[in-house]
Amino acid sequence: MKRRERIKIAIQALKNQRLRRDIRAFKIAAVMYPYFAWKIFEKIGLDSILKTGNTIDEICKKTEIKNTSMLEYMLDLMVGRGVLSFSKGKYKFINPPDEFKKKDEEFLKSHYPYSWEWTMKLVKNAEKALLNNQKFEESGFESDEGLRLWDGIMSEAPHSFRNMAIKTCLRYVKDGSSVLDLGCGGGIGLEIFLLLCKKKIKLYGIDGSKQSLNRAKKRIEEIYINVDEALIKQNIEGLELIKRDLRKKGLPKDTKYDVIFLSIVLNHIPKTELGEFLKELRGSLKKNGVIVIYQLIHKSKFERVPMWVMELIPTHKEYPFKDQYIEEISQIFNNIEVKLDGSIIIGKR
Numbered sequence: 001m002k003r004r005e006r007i008k009i010a011i012q013a014l015k016n017q018r019l020r021r022d023i024r025a026f027k028i029a030a031v032m033y034p035y036f037a038w039k040i041f042e043k044i045g046l047d048s049i050l051k052t053g054n055t056i057d058e059i060c061k062k063t064e065i066k067n068t069s070m071l072e073y074m075l076d077l078m079v080g081r082g083v084l085s086f087s088k089g090k091y092k093f094i095n096p097p098d099e100f101k102k103k104d105e106e107f108l109k110s111h112y113p114y115s116w117e118w119t120m121k122l123v124k125n126a127e128k129a130l131l132n133n134q135k136f137e138e139s140g141f142e143s144d145e146g147l148r149l150w151d152g153i154m155s156e157a158p159h160s161f162r163n164m165a166i167k168t169c170l171r172y173v174k175d176g177s178s179v180l181d182l183g184c185g186g187g188i189g190l191e192i193f194l195l196l197c198k199k200k201i202k203l204y205g206i207d208g209s210k211q212s213l214n215r216a217k218k219r220i221e222e223i224y225i226n227v228d229e230a231l232i233k234q235n236i237e238g239l240e241l242i243k244r245d246l247r248k249k250g251l252p253k254d255t256k257y258d259v260i261f262l263s264i265v266l267n268h269i270p271k272t273e274l275g276e277f278l279k280e281l282r283g284s285l286k287k288n289g290v291i292v293i294y295q296l297i298h299k300s301k302f303e304r305v306p307m308w309v310m311e312l313i314p315t316h317k318e319y320p321f322k323d324q325y326i327e328e329i330s331q332i333f334n335n336i337e338v339k340l341d342g343s344i345i346i347g348k349r
């Protein structure tokens with residue numbers, strides 16, 4: 001096959017994206033996670049306590065639950081799904097959750113095997129986490145097991161939305177631009193930049209996890225072999241991978257970027273550090289530089305990202321809440337543009 005044809009096929013595969021499939025997966029997750037939460041409530045007897053209205057404190061007193069933030073997340077999610085009502089601080093049962101159907105389970109298992117495996121592992125530990133505040137150490141980005149799953153997951157469910165965000169980044173690049181994928185993980189975002197970019201840019205990937213960067217390096221080498229090194233090099237001036245803990249050291253001081261891209265990274269930054277972190281990013285942008293953030297967010301207290309199991313993961317600090325987070329970003333960046341209902345935010349220096 002001719003080299004142009006090969007690259008056309010690779011790009012077409014990206015363009016066709018699995019958008020509809022990914023949206024379906026999110027819709028299934030919105031049913032599945034409250035359903036699993038309810039199963040745990042039934043197991044620990046919380047379903048009968050919720051027959052009358054109770055505050056979070058009252059629930060904790062009547063049960064063994066120690067992890068109040070996880071409890072609140074689960075309860076709020078169920079209010080959003082019409083399982084519970086919430087009035088004057090009290091949660092009360094109104095309707096059983098929607099059934100999680102076998103055909104949806106089969107769909108997830110076949111199209112999203114890593115996300116499925118990971119969810120099942122976390123759900124298995126969820127009862128302990130809720131009762132004893134226990135965390136799930138395997139899910140760090142440094143452990144082989146955690147990384148194997150993460151790398152797989154990051155190529156699964158949020159894939160199409162990350163592609164959209166990367167296409168947004170590409171609107172702002174020109175020949176000679178420096179583009180940073182911050183918290184690049186196993187390099188899936190870098191791969192998409194490599195395949196879609198039509199300008200001669202310099203790409204950087206920064207991540208705190210050495211194992212993730214090793215995966216990114218391998219992934220990139222494979223694209224160079226499988227797609228076409230010469231063609232990619234026509235567009236990419238260079239690609240540099242840098243290991244750095246952003247919370248400890250911030251960004252390297254010697255490089256400024258035209259575009260900084262973050263995909264599902266802000267949830268690893270504690271809320272109290274977010275303002276300083278965003279200022280640091282602004283300081284690393286060139287004049288007229290742009291930041292593009294792709295982030296899963298809670299739309300409101302009761303419209304949450306369904307994955308309450310994230311509360312088990314030590315590196316995960318909390319998904320941001322939409323309004324607060326947009327407000328914080330708009331204090332630091334100019335001309336904020338909000339897309340995908342807050343999941344993609346573009347700001348200028």
Ligand SMILES: C[S@@+](CC[C@H](N)C(=O)[O-])C[C@H]1O[C@@H](n2cnc3c(N)ncnc32)[C@H](O)[C@@H]1O
Nearest residue numbers: 141154183184185207208209245246247263268
């Ligand atoms: C959920 S993954 C997202 C990976 C990638 N951006 C993607 O969309 O597939 C979050 C990434 O942020 C990195 N990360 C989290 N906290 C970090 C920190 N303090 N310094 C550097 N990287 C960090 C993790 O190592 C991980 O690779």
